[in-house]
Amino acid sequence: MCKKNKTKQKKIIIITKRTTKPMNTQENSCRIAILHTSNMSQEAVNGVPCRGKVLTLDTMNPNVKRVEYAVRGPIVQRAVQIEKELREGAKKPFTEVIKANIGDAHAMGQKPVTFLRQVLALCSYPELLEDNKFPEDAKKRARRILGACGGQSIGAYSASQGIECVRQDVARYIEKRDGGIPSNPDNIYLSTGASDAIVTMLKLLVCGEGRGRTGVMISIPQYPLYSAALADLGAVQINYYLDEDKCWSLDIKELRRAVTEARQHCNPRVLCIINPGNPTGQVQSRQCIEDVIRFAKEEHLFLMADEVYQDNVYAEGCAFHSFKKVLFEMGPEYSSTVEMASFHSTSKCYMGECGFRGGYMEVINLDPEVKAQLIKLVSVRLCPPVPGQALLDLVVNPPQPDEPSHTTFMKERTAVLAALAEKARLTEQVFNTVPGITCNPVQGAMYTFPRITLPQKAIDKAKEAGQVPDMFYCMRLLEEEGICLVPGSGFGQREGTFHFRMTILPPTEKLKIVLQKIRDFHQRFTQEFS
Amino acid sequence: KWSERKVTIFTPMSDQQETGPTMRRLSQLESVVLWNRARQIKRELKQGVKKPYREVIDISWGDPQGGGIKPLSFVRQVLAACHYPQLLNSDKLPEDVRQRAERLLKECAGRSTGSYTATQGIPYIVKGISEFITRRDGGVPSFPNNIYISSGSQWSLQVPTSLILIISSFFFTGVLTPVPCYDKVNMSIRELGGVTIPYYLHEDQGWELQIEELNRALESAKGVCNPVALYVMNPGNPTGSLPQRRSSFSWLMSEFVSYKKVLAEMGPPISETVELASFHSASKGLIGECGLRGGYVELVNVDPAVMEYIYKLFSTDSCASVPGQIALNLMTHPPQPGDPSYSLYNEVIMTITQLMRVFEVLNSVPGFSCQPVEGGGFAFPRLHLPLNAIHKAKEAGMQPDEFYCVRLLEESGLLVNPGWNFEQKEGTSHFRMNIMIKEETLEGVLRRLVSFHTKFMKEFS
Numbered sequence: 001m002c003k004k005n006k007t008k009q010k011k012i013i014i015i016t017k018r019t020t021k022p023m024n025t026q027e028n029s030c031r032i033a034i035l036h037t038s039n040m041s042q043e044a045v046n047g048v049p050c051r052g053k054v055l056t057l058d059t060m061n062p063n064v065k066r067v068e069y070a071v072r073g074p075i076v077q078r079a080v081q082i083e084k085e086l087r088e089g090a091k092k093p094f095t096e097v098i099k100a101n102i103g104d105a106h107a108m109g110q111k112p113v114t115f116l117r118q119v120l121a122l123c124s125y126p127e128l129l130e131d132n133k134f135p136e137d138a139k140k141r142a143r144r145i146l147g148a149c150g151g152q153s154i155g156a157y158s159a160s161q162g163i164e165c166v167r168q169d170v171a172r173y174i175e176k177r178d179g180g181i182p183s184n185p186d187n188i189y190l191s192t193g194a195s196d197a198i199v200t201m202l203k204l205l206v207c208g209e210g211r212g213r214t215g216v217m218i219s220i221p222q223y224p225l226y227s228a229a230l231a232d233l234g235a236v237q238i239n240y241y242l243d244e245d246k247c248w249s250l251d252i253k254e255l256r257r258a259v260t261e262a263r264q265h266c267n268p269r270v271l272c273i274i275n276p277g278n279p280t281g282q283v284q285s286r287q288c289i290e291d292v293i294r295f296a297k298e299e300h301l302f303l304m305a306d307e308v309y310q311d312n313v314y315a316e317g318c319a320f321h322s323f324k325k326v327l328f329e330m331g332p333e334y335s336s337t338v339e340m341a342s343f344h345s346t347s348k349c350y351m352g353e354c355g356f357r358g359g360y361m362e363v364i365n366l367d368p369e370v371k372a373q374l375i376k377l378v379s380v381r382l383c384p385p386v387p388g389q390a391l392l393d394l395v396v397n398p399p400q401p402d403e404p405s406h407t408t409f410m411k412e413r414t415a416v417l418a419a420l421a422e423k424a425r426l427t428e429q430v431f432n433t434v435p436g437i438t439c440n441p442v443q444g445a446m447y448t449f450p451r452i453t454l455p456q457k458a459i460d461k462a463k464e465a466g467q468v469p470d471m472f473y474c475m476r477l478l479e480e481e482g483i484c485l486v487p488g489s490g491f492g493q494r495e496g497t498f499h500f501r502m503t504i505l506p507p508t509e510k511l512k513i514v515l516q517k518i519r520d521f522h523q524r525f526t527q528e529f530s
Numbered sequence: 531k532w533s534e535r536k537v538t539i540f541t542p543m544s545d546q547q548e549t550g551p552t553m554r555r556l557s558q559l560e561s562v563v564l565w566n567r568a569r570q571i572k573r574e575l576k577q578g579v580k581k582p583y584r585e586v587i588d589i590s591w592g593d594p595q596g597g598g599i600k601p602l603s604f605v606r607q608v609l610a611a612c613h614y615p616q617l618l619n620s621d622k623l624p625e626d627v628r629q630r631a632e633r634l635l636k637e638c639a640g641r642s643t644g645s646y647t648a649t650q651g652i653p654y655i656v657k658g659i660s661e662f663i664t665r666r667d668g669g670v671p672s673f674p675n676n677i678y679i680s681s682g683s684q685w686s687l688q689v690p691t692s693l694i695l696i697i698s699s700f701f702f703t704g705v706l707t708p709v710p711c712y713d714k715v716n717m718s719i720r721e722l723g724g725v726t727i728p729y730y731l732h733e734d735q736g737w738e739l740q741i742e743e744l745n746r747a748l749e750s751a752k753g754v755c756n757p758v759a760l761y762v763m764n765p766g767n768p769t770g771s772l773p774q775r776r777s778s779f780s781w782l783m784s785e786f787v788s789y790k791k792v793l794a795e796m797g798p799p800i801s802e803t804v805e806l807a808s809f810h811s812a813s814k815g816l817i818g819e820c821g822l823r824g825g826y827v828e829l830v831n832v833d834p835a836v837m838e839y840i841y842k843l844f845s846t847d848s849c850a851s852v853p854g855q856i857a858l859n860l861m862t863h864p865p866q867p868g869d870p871s872y873s874l875y876n877e878v879i880m881t882i883t884q885l886m887r888v889f890e891v892l893n894s895v896p897g898f899s900c901q902p903v904e905g906g907g908f909a910f911p912r913l914h915l916p917l918n919a920i921h922k923a924k925e926a927g928m929q930p931d932e933f934y935c936v937r938l939l940e941e942s943g944l945l946v947n948p949g950w951n952f953e954q955k956e957g958t959s960h961f962r963m964n965i966m967i968k969e970e971t972l973e974g975v976l977r978r979l980v981s982f983h984t985k986f987m988k989e990f991s
Binding site for chain 1: 562588591593595596597598599600601603606607609610611614617622638640642643644646648649681682684685692693694695696697717718758759803805818819820821822831832833835836839842843845846847848849850851852853854
């Protein structure tokens with residue numbers, strides 16, 4: 001059944017795309033190409049005003065209304081505004097805004113790894129291959145990458161799935177990481193950051209209507225890309241709660257509760273796990289991963305394993321276990337049936353190269369017909385940024401012990417990860433000295449997600465102001481101390497609890513000051529609203 | 531198509547309903563045969579298998595650097611210096627390169643191209659784009675708040691499109707798109723749950739966009755879907771045509787005029803009400819940096835409340851690739867006369883002679899006809915295939931132009947893009963070839979093409 005279009009005045013949006021200018025690069029006087037649409041000019045001529053837009057909140061795709069992405073949300077927009085005010089000379093109790101809202105290591109002063117940038121410079125401007133200031137192993141990798149690019153240039157499109165030799169290197173890296181378990185380059189899809197690949201997979205998975213609509217299980221708290229994507233796609237979000245009292249651990253009983261309840265109103269088909277976790281930082285034990293895989297098989301769920309923080313593991317006794325490795329070690333009953341996609345990125349770990357938008361996913365046991373559709377889907381955006389692909393190649397193919405850059409590379413890598421581990425420990429320690437703040441150990445990733453106790457008066461004040469209580473708290477912190485955090489409501493939390501997410505990325509000395517300021521603020525705030 | 535065992539199922543909305551001849555479905559597969567064969571042949575050549583040619587010339591994509599054209603030194607020097615600022619310590623790089631790199635690094639958080647940027651793009655670069663647009667449009671104002679940089683213009687197209695397309699069980703939302711049209715556009719619209727309403731460009735009149743045809747297309751949508759948007763491409767892809775002119779100037783003197791400029795010059799109320807999204811990219815034009823993925827959209831007259839949601843959608847993808855953003859800045863603000871890098875920058879990628887050569891050759895061979903290429907970097911010649919060839923194609927389960935292109939690849943090593951991928955008037959055949967390539971390469975391409983075509987036409991006459 002199709003709806004008849006009843007509108008009399010035809011208003012349309014014009015979407016135009018321009019590609020090249022003709023060869024004449026001079027800007028001469030332009031002749032005007034007059035476009036007339038007979039309807040429109042008549043309306044103007046007849047004096048009937050063209051009122052009313054085609055695209056309004058009412059006519060907009062309603063799914064979009066539910067999209068929120070707290071990491072870049074209103075508090076960040078206010079922080080940017082305050083920075084502008086500071087630049088214009090406004091007097092404030094602080095001289096800079098510390099943006100501890102986003103997992104951006106370089107923005108917080110972390111230095112890029114020398115080897116990575118040398119190769120990227122060589123790939124960008126190959127004439128530098130003649131410069132003897134660049135080490136031989138950097139040049140070798142640059143030549144190899146350029147050789148795999150169209151026209152020997154990173155400015156050429158690559159295949160939509162990504163440069164073949166990079167995918168091969170990624171597969172080899174995965175095999176090495178997972179103790180020899182084979183990885184097929186055809187199952188590797190390079191992407192524009194991991195987010196791109198995550199959304200692509202969700203696009204494939206979400207379908208159906210009404211009670212048959214796809215349900216996707218995500219952790220609470222979660223990284224809000226997932227909730228945003230699910231809202232945009234009109235999928236059903238199925239929340240499973242991590243256990244804050246047990247260090248944010250994942251309990252299979254809770255997974256089962258969530259999926260059973262969800263079956264009453266949707267068709268649960270996907271289970272998303274972030275390991276190490278964001279915002280919580282918990283690192284899954286091997287046993288837990290096995291239990292999750294078993295659960296996914298029993299409940300017939302597609303597993304999405306977001307593993308972008310796999311190098312960021314700090315706590316004693318914790319280790320990263322890839323879902324794929326565990327899956328294959330569970331034997332063919334699981335490894336040949338459970339469908340899975342694992343995601344990785346160049347934005348985190350020791351590299352922190354967010355701006356390059358490098359990433360990949362590995363798909364396991366995907367139906368070949370679906371893979372054909374996947375190729376088509378990724379081809380719509382042509383290809384992922386080639387500099388990001390080149391960077392990824394270096395991450396999976398770093399300097400070896402017998403190569404000139406190895407020593408410096410290892411030194412830099414170790415220093416970054418050691419600093420993060422120290423900051424993780426420091427953060428947990430300081431926050432736990434503050435009455436009203438409890439902080440689980442930061443086992444991995446780049447964030448802390450402490451729980452804050454807010455006085456009832458503050459909660460009431462927030463409600464008056466039409467704000468969620470932890471947003472109210474964080475906004476006050478921003479205005480008074482110039483520290484930008486993201487309220488826990490942006491990630492999801494148990495009803496009646498409040499949190500914030502802070503990155504552990506500022507340099508150690510600055511971080512100490514930030515922790516101190518938050519401690520002082522919290523005490524003031526609690527006092528004010530007691 | 532529904533797999534019982536597997537969890538994964540891909541079913542776009544439009545598959546659930548029978549569609550008439552004016553609609554196309556995403557499930558229509560592209561010419562997979564051709565690409566697979568190309569990949570295979572490239573491998574065989576590497577392994578030393580003997581063929582009538584030494585390499586495959588791939589002119590199926592709009593990729594100047596992939597086609598052997600060298601990138602601009604200024605662009606690459608600035609990028610290298612931004613990624614590896616130690617290069618700024620010597621004076622090996624020209625002064626203007628070092629200055630620009632310094633300026634850009636100042637705008638990057640932590641002085642690193644590895645940091646995330648603001649959602650809309652680095653403000654300095656976004657402002658530069660608005661200045662570029664204003665300059666280009668003879669002073670029509672452009673506001674940085676209305677500009678979003680993205681990793682390639684396709685993503686910046688998808689965001690506003692996803693806002694206007696409503697996925698409903700009761701009706702389709704439609705976008706008028708040209709025939710022929712850049713295939714990724716149609717795919718984007720269908721992927722987002724919309725349908726495309728084709729309006730046919732008039733081939734015999736230089737691929738003219740005729741208003742009567744737009745009206746016919748709009749009429750045809752009545753009762754079938756809810757049309758909400760019109761997509762135009764200027765210059766066209768694959769056709770290379772510019773919008774109609776109202777003078778007798780020869781086509782060689784054609785100039786690019788933006789839709790936004792014309793909209794502004796039409797004055798109120800139209801200039802204040804028609805909602806417009808214009809897209810541009812660092813992948814084409816003088817700079818040709820396809821792999822860096824830099825594109826932008828400028829939104830005009832869009833409801834401010836809706837703009838907030840545009841922001842939210844873009845923000846979920848964090849930000850555009852920083853190398854792509856830098857490429858855009860170098861495109862909007864190239865070296866100026868007097869700068870050390872100025873003379874190198876102005877070497878034109880493609881000469882008028884090249885365009886004329888293509889036009890001449892393609893129109894001199896029986897079985898080919900080609901409209902003037904006024905811009906856009908592609909030629910889209912029409913094939914007048916003998917009936918025997920069309921029958922042979924049917925037997926092989928291929929579209930006629932696809933069949934031609936596969937044979938062209940096999941026998942001459944030329945890879946072009948069959949017209950079927952871009953949609954075309956029923957019963958016609960075309961192919962698209964990239965002509966943003968080196969002059970010597972173009973000669974080789976034309977030679978191979980004519981030689982093959984003559985043999986092919988003879989075989990099937």
